[in-house]
Every structure is written in structure tokens, then in C-alpha cells.
Amino acid sequence: MPLTPYLLAASVSVLAGLDRTAAFQFMISRPIVAAPLTGWLLGSPLVGLQVGAMVELLWLGRLPIGAAIPPDDTQVAVGATALAIGMGEFLGLGGMALTLLAVLVALPIGKMGSYFERFARQRNGRLLQQAEAAVAEGRLEAIDRLHLQGLIHFSLASLATYGVILLVGSLVLYLAGPLLIEPVGEAAGWLRLIFVLVGTGVILGTVNVSRAMTLFAASFTTAFLLLWLR
Amino acid sequence: MESPRLPKALIARVLVRSFFLQASWNFERLQSLGSLYAIVPALRFLYRGEALTLACQRHLEYFNTHPFMASPVLGTLLALEEKSCRGEKTYLGVQEFRRMIMAPYAAVGDALFWGGLRPAAAAVALLFALRESLWAPVVFLLMFNLPHLFFRFFGLVQGYVQGLKIVEVIQGRRLPDLAIRFKEATVVLLGGACAALAFFTTRAEALPAGWGLVAAPLVILLGKLAHRGISTLLLVLAAATVVLALDRIF
Amino acid sequence: MGIVLTRIDNRLIHGQVLEAWVPSIRANCIVVANDQVAGGTFQRVLMETAVPRGIRVKIVALEELRSTLESAELNACRTLLLFASAADALQAHRLGVNFDQLNLGNMHGGEGKLRLSCTIALDPEDIEHLRRIEEEGVRISSQCIPSDRQQDWRKLIRDQGK
Numbered sequence: 001m002p003l004t005p006y007l008l009a010a011s012v013s014v015l016a017g018l019d020r021t022a023a024f025q026f027m028i029s030r031p032i033v034a035a036p037l038t039g040w041l042l043g044s045p046l047v048g049l050q051v052g053a054m055v056e057l058l059w060l061g062r063l064p065i066g067a068a069i070p071p072d073d074t075q076v077a078v079g080a081t082a083l084a085i086g087m088g089e090f091l092g093l094g095g096m097a098l099t100l101l102a103v104l105v106a107l108p109i110g111k112m113g114s115y116f117e118r119f120a121r122q123r124n125g126r127l128l129q130q131a132e133a134a135v136a137e138g139r140l141e142a143i144d145r146l147h148l149q150g151l152i153h154f155s156l157a158s159l160a161t162y163g164v165i166l167l168v169g170s171l172v173l174y175l176a177g178p179l180l181i182e183p184v185g186e187a188a189g190w191l192r193l194i195f196v197l198v199g200t201g202v203i204l205g206t207v208n209v210s211r212a213m214t215l216f217a218a219s220f221t222t223a224f225l226l227l228w229l230r
Numbered sequence: 231m232e233s234p235r236l237p238k239a240l241i242a243r244v245l246v247r248s249f250f251l252q253a254s255w256n257f258e259r260l261q262s263l264g265s266l267y268a269i270v271p272a273l274r275f276l277y278r279g280e281a282l283t284l285a286c287q288r289h290l291e292y293f294n295t296h297p298f299m300a301s302p303v304l305g306t307l308l309a310l311e312e313k314s315c316r317g318e319k320t321y322l323g324v325q326e327f328r329r330m331i332m333a334p335y336a337a338v339g340d341a342l343f344w345g346g347l348r349p350a351a352a353a354v355a356l357l358f359a360l361r362e363s364l365w366a367p368v369v370f371l372l373m374f375n376l377p378h379l380f381f382r383f384f385g386l387v388q389g390y391v392q393g394l395k396i397v398e399v400i401q402g403r404r405l406p407d408l409a410i411r412f413k414e415a416t417v418v419l420l421g422g423a424c425a426a427l428a429f430f431t432t433r434a435e436a437l438p439a440g441w442g443l444v445a446a447p448l449v450i451l452l453g454k455l456a457h458r459g460i461s462t463l464l465l466v467l468a469a470a471t472v473v474l475a476l477d478r479i480f
Numbered sequence: 481m482g483i484v485l486t487r488i489d490n491r492l493i494h495g496q497v498l499e500a501w502v503p504s505i506r507a508n509c510i511v512v513a514n515d516q517v518a519g520g521t522f523q524r525v526l527m528e529t530a531v532p533r534g535i536r537v538k539i540v541a542l543e544e545l546r547s548t549l550e551s552a553e554l555n556a557c558r559t560l561l562l563f564a565s566a567a568d569a570l571q572a573h574r575l576g577v578n579f580d581q582l583n584l585g586n587m588h589g590g591e592g593k594l595r596l597s598c599t600i601a602l603d604p605e606d607i608e609h610l611r612r613i614e615e616e617g618v619r620i621s622s623q624c625i626p627s628d629r630q631q632d633w634r635k636l637i638r639d640q641g642k
Contacts, residue, residue: 022253025297027348027374032355033367045364052366053359056352057420058462063344065495066294066336066586067257067599068625071463104470111463118598124256131254131263135286140270143286147267150254187477193431194469196356197445200420201452202462203349206626208503209413210534213450219421220446227429228439257598259588292588296495322522330523333491337530340495397526406498406532457504459626 002086005042006166009082010159012038016074017158021064021117022151031055031077038081047088048081050099054192055080055107057199061206069121072113072161079165080106087173097185100192101177105169113161120157124150236272236312236390243271245386248304251297260294265304265328272308276315285311288325295332296339301382302396303331305389313393321394331397338405346412347374353419360427424449483549483578486561488569489585492517493527493537493562496585496625501560502535504626509536509557513545513572514564542568546577566602566609573613582613584622584633596636599624607637 012034020029028034032052039048055077062070083102088094127146134142184191204212251264266289273285295303310324322330355370389396428445432438452465484505489497492512501507510531517523518541531537536557540548548554549561561579563569569582586599593601600622602610610633614620623630 021255023250025249025378027371030348030352030370032352032359032370036364036367046362049359049362049364049366053356056356056359058466060349060352062462062627063340063495063499065340065344065499065625066491067260068496068500068628104467107463107466121256121598124254125258127254128256128258128263131266132290135266135283135290138283140274140282140286143263143267143270147254147263148250150256150263151250154253183474183478187474189431189434190473190477191470193427193445194473195466196360196427197424197449198452198462198466198469200424201449202456202465203420203453204417204449205453205456206500206503207349207413207417208345208499208532209410209417212413212417213453215414215417216421216424216449217446219418220425220449223422223425224429224443224446227426228442257595294491330520330526333494334523334526334530336491337494337498340499341530341532344495345499397522401525401529404529404533406530410532410534459504461627 002090005086005089006082008041009038009078009086010162012041013075013078013158013162014155016078017162018151018154020072020074020154020158022154029074030060031073034074035077035081038078039085042082042085044085047084047099048077050096050192051077051081051084051103054100054103054195057196057203058107060199061203069114069117071111072117072158073110075113075158075161075165076103076106076110079109079162079169082166083169083173087170087177091174091177093177093181095185096188096192097181098173098177100184100188101173101180102169103195105172106165109165109168110161112164113157116157116160117154120150120153123153234276234312234315236275236308240271240275241308241386241390244268244304244308245301245383247271248297248301248382248386251300259290259292261297261300262290262293265293265300266290268300268304269307269311272311276311289328291325291328293328293332295336296343298343298378298381298385299335299339301385302389302400303328303335305386305391306331306393306396308390309393327394335400338400338409341409342405342412343378346409346416347377349416350412350419353416353423356423357419357426360423482555482558483561484558485583486563486569486579486581487583487585488563488566488587490564490588491586492564493530497560497562498531498535500625500627505558505560507558507560508534509538509554509559510562511545511548511554511559512537512539512562513542513568513577514539514562515541516564518544542571542575545572546575549577566606566613570609570613573616573618580618582618582620584620585624596633596639597622597631600636 016029016034035052036045036048039045055073059071059073080102084099088098131146247268251261254263277285313320351370351373355366358366428442432442518539524539528537593603595601620633621630622633
């Protein structure tokens with residue numbers, strides 16, 4: 001297995017994973033940023049950009065509200081990019097086809113990410129209990145330490161999701177990659193299109209704008225005709 | 231009795247700490263420990279002994295709001311704590327204010343930042359990404375973070391300066407309506423992005439360009455399915471399978 | 481009356497309701513039935529301004545709920561009805577507010593509460609209230625946001641008992 005790129009990308013996995021909920025929220029965690037960043041670190045930013053463009057829209061409308069945990073598209077983006085670049089070197093394959101395959105393999109595992117994240121948040125419950133006890137006893141210096149320990153839980157959850165994506169992904173790509181690479185390669189253009197269309201569809205179907213469909217149809221038609229009738 | 235005022239450096243510390251508000255997010259009380267973590271330097275400055283313990287306990291109560299909207303809330307809480315330490319009465323107490331403000335502010339922040347600004351910035355960035363321009367992530371980060379950081383900074387400062395009046399200031403901005411504008415813009419931008427991608431894909435595959443128009447009803451169909459509650463993952467995998475099958479046949 | 485969703489959510493109007501439920505059920509009106517909020521001006525105004533202009537908001541006391549829902553103004557609306565607690569929902573149902581489904585959204589933990597899922601914690605009193613509501617013919621299920629799976633509340637309690 002291609003260890004060096006996987007380990008390098010792990011740093012993005014943790015950084016972007018923390019950005020998701022635990023700290024900052026600069027949105028480094030969005031696929032459109034996390035994937036190119038991973039790619040840049042591994043020497044192929046454009047692979048990351050392609051991953052980012054495909055994954056970005058899919059769960060964009062799933063908001064991190066209250067106790068609802070959206071699927072972990074951050075780790076999908078980082079993991080798929082690392083897979084596409086790492087396995088590409090390892091298998092001697094490359095191009096859009098491998099990138100697409102990596103994304104398709106990583107996506108279902110991303111959904112599992114919310115289980116790891118739920119586990120991290122449950123572990124944080126104990127920190128709260130300990131903090132309550134500490135405050136009651138007047139040990140205020142413990143507050144900072146206990147609170148920031150949550151960062152470790154969130155990091156581990158991110159790494160776990162990332163690790164599972166890499167393990168399962170490498171295995172699947174190693175076994176099925178050479179077989180699937182050709183059909184996926186031939187349909188690559190259409191597959192890229194369908195990712196964006198599904199993403200847009202999901203946003204239209206779940207956004208609270210009245211007449212979202214009308215607005216979409218109008219702007220689609222305008223743009224399309226402008227290009228077509230040039 | 232002395233009348234303490236919080237030094238600027240301390241308010242800056244609260245601001246920095248507010249970026250870690252959700253580090254210990256948990257199902258029991260969500261951001262409660264985080265809000266205490268953010269404000270505790272100020273509490274230690276204002277109170278001693280038993281009063282300090284009580285102050286910490288009231289900031290350890292259930293708390294949850296949007297992480298950026300927490301900024302004006304923390305600012306106002308600083309002002310309220312400062313006043314209550316001086317023995318001044320305020321219209322609302324610290325606990326009352328905390329309890330009342332979190333849900334409505336969360337609603338505003340969720341709509342504006344998660345539902346509005348983030349998708350709009352992503353849609354613009356997507357246009358760059360489809361042209362294979364590495365400016366995409368840069369544009370996204372700038373579009374999102376300039377308003378974000380502005381809001382965090384001025385939210386905290388204004389919350390502290392204005393106290394409870396900050397509520398009126400934020401209300402006057404009609405932020406939920408602004409969020410709707412962002413969402414409408416997102417829909418329009420995505421329409422353009424889909425059109426361009428559909429047009430260039432059909433052309434690259436040497437089909438008559440008119441076929442690209444099929445993308446629009448397809449998106450609307452996918453939207454209806456998503457609205458019915460069909461999961462995104464299922465939609466993507468099913469659509470990809472159909473595309474692969476069609477590509478084999480033709 | 482056009483109630484499209486009845487929900488217990490201790491946070492009342494917040495992001496999950498506005499960003500996820502409103503578009504999902506195409507509601508154009510939100511009714512909050514809560515004595516405390518209806519009585520306090522500050523909190524009521526705060527809550528009203530969190531809602532964008534296209535959606536009507538009514539915040540009323542439990543006693544006035546039925547007449548509000550039956551008013552001509554709301555009759556034509558697709559209404560999302562919110563309660564803060566099981567006790568409120570029971571009282572409203574007894575006062576003649578008809579709903580046949582009840583959604584449990586957020587009922588957060590506290591002293592002596594039994595945690596049934598990530599977002600729902602009940603004490604024996606809550607369970608008793610819900611049981612009574614169910615006896616009156618209401619189907620009760622828990623679902624935090626539309627993309628979560630809907631779960632029968634009795635199943636939650638049973639799973640906890642194991």
C-alpha cells in the first residue's frame with residue numbers, strides 16, 4: 001500500500017475534520033477545499049479539485065444543526081483524493097477514471113463517518129460530567145484541559161473514517177480497479193456530469209425557496225441557449 | 231466597591247477561545263462546556279471564591295446556538311456579567327438571556343451561514359472548479375470567511391458594547407430574508423453551472439448539443455426524488471449505475 | 481385545519497425546523513403553542529424575527545391554540561405546530577386540537593431523564609403523557625430531521641429496556 005501519501009493526507013484529515021465541528025469552522029472541511037488541499041500536498045492538486053467538484057454539492061444542503069450529524073463528506077473528499085493519487089502510483093493507473101472510482105468507493109463509507117462522530121460526541125459527555133465535578137470543587141484550571149480533550153475525540157473520529165475509507169478503498173480498487181477502469185473511463189464525462197446534476201437536484205429538493213424549480217429552469221435555459229446559439 | 235471593566239486583551243482572549251466553542255460538543259448539553267471555556271477568563275477576572283464557582287455553574291447550563299452567532303451572545307454575556315458584578319440591575323439576567331437567545335439566534339445563523347452563504351460560495355467556486363481553475367478553493371474560502379470573520383469580530387465587540395441592545399441591532403438587519411436571497415442566488419448559479427457542464431459534456435461526446443437540454447428535467451426529477459426523502463447516496467449510486475449501463479449499450 | 485406536522489421540540493423555532501422541516505413539508509405557517517413564550521414579549525419578538533418573511537408565525541398560549549388554528553387566516557395554511565413538551569401536547573389534544581401524528585424532535589436531557597436516543601431524553605412523567613396521547617389515537621414517532629429514519633417511540637423505549 002502507498003503509505004507515504006496516505007500518511008501525508010492524514011494531516012489534512014485531522015485538520016479538516018476538526019474544522020467541521022470542533023474548531024474554527026473556516027470551511028477548510030468542505031470538499032471543494034479539503035480535496036484540492038490534499039491533492040496539493042500529494043503533488044496533484046487537479047485530482048483533488050475534480051474530487052472536490054463532484055463531492056461538494058452532494059451533502060451541501062445537509063446542515064450541521066443541533067444534534068443532527070450529516071454524512072462525513074470531508075473525509076470522503078480527503079480519502080478519495082488520497083486513494084486516487086496513491087493507488088494511481090501503485091497500480092500504474094490514473095486519470096479521471098480512477099478519480100471517479102475512488103469517489104464512488106469512498107462515498108458509502110462516508111456515511112459511516114457519522115457513527116464515529118456520534119461516538120466522539122458521546123465520549124465528550126464524560127468530559128462534561130468531569131467538568132461539572134471540577135467546577136463544584138473549585139478546580140477551575142481543569143476546565144480548559146477537559147474541554148480541549150474533546151478535540152482528541154473528534155480527531156480520532158476523523159482518522160477512523162479516513163482509515164476505513166483508505167483500507168476498504170485500497171482493497172476494492174486493487175481487486176476491482178483494473179476491471180472497472182475501462183467502462184468507467186469511457187463514461188467519465190457523463191459520470192462527472194451526473195454528480196453535479198444529482199447534487200443540484202438534492203439542493204433544489206431540500207432548499208426552502210419557493211419556486212426553486214422555476215428559478216433553476218429559467219437560469220438553466222438562459223445559460224444553455226446562450227452557449228448553444230452563440 | 232471597585233467597578234471592574236474588562237481589559238481589551240481579555241476580550242480578545244474570549245474571541246480566540248470562541249473558535250473552539252464546539253470542541254467538547256456532547257449530546258447532554260451541547261455547547262455548554264464550550265461556552266464556559268470561552269468566557270471563563272473573564273469570569274476569573276470579575277469574581278473570586280464562591281461567586282466565581284456560581285458564575286461558572288451558570289455558564290455550564292445547557293447551551294446551543296450557531297457557532298458564529300455565539301459571538302454576539304458571548305459579547306452580551308460579558309457586558310451582563312460585568313454589570314452584575316458591579317451590582318447593576320439589567321432587564322434580563324445572565325441565565326435568562328442565555329436561555330432565551332440561543333434558539334432564535336441559532337435559527338438565524340443556520341439560515342444565513344449554513345443555508346445561505348455557504349452554498350452560494352460553493353456554487354461560485356464550483357464554476358471555477360469546472361473550468362479546472364485552482365482558484366476554486368481560494369474563492370470559496372474568501373467568499374465565506376470575509377463575512378464570517380467580520381461577523382465574529384464585530385458580533386463580539388458590539389455585543390459587549392451594546393449589551394442587550396444588540397438584539398435590536400441584529401433584528402434590524404432582517405438576516406433571515408437576506409438568507410433567502412443567498413439561497414435564490416445559489417439556485418440561479420447552479421442552473422448556470424449545470425447548463426454549462428451539460429453543454430460542454432454533450433459536445434465533448436460528439437452528440438448534438440440539444441441533448442444537453444435533457445439535463446434540466448433530469449435535475450428536477452432528481453430534486454423531486456430527494457424531496458420524497460430518497461437518500462443522496464442512493465441517488466448518486468443509482469444514477470452512476472444507469473449512466474454506466476447506458477454507456478455500455480450505446 | 482391544515483396541520484401538516486405536529487412536533488415536540490424543546491427549542492421550538494430553530495434551524496432544524498426552519499431549514500429542514502419547513503421545505504420538506506412545504507409549510508407556510510408555524511404555530512408555536514407555549515404559555516411562557518406567548519407571555520413574554522422579548523422572547524416572542526426574538527422568535528418571530530428568526531423567521532423569514534414568506535412564512536407566517538403565530539405564538540399563542542395553549543388556551544388560545546384551538547381558536548387560532550380554526551381562524552379563517554390559518555385555515556388555508558399548511559401549518560407546522562410546535563410544542564415544547566409532552567405535557568403541552570397532551571393538554572392541547574385534550575382542549576380539542578386535533579392531530580393524529582406526533583413527531584418527537586428534541587427533548588433534551590436533565591436530572592433523572594432516561595436517554596432514548598441522541599436527541600430524546602424522557603422522564604417517567606413524559607412517558608406517561610405520551611402514553612395518554614397515544615391512547616387518544618395519535619401515532620407517535622421520533623424523527624429529528626426529515627433525512628433521519630422515522631422510529632416508533634415505543635420501539636425506542638423497548639430498545640432501552642434491553
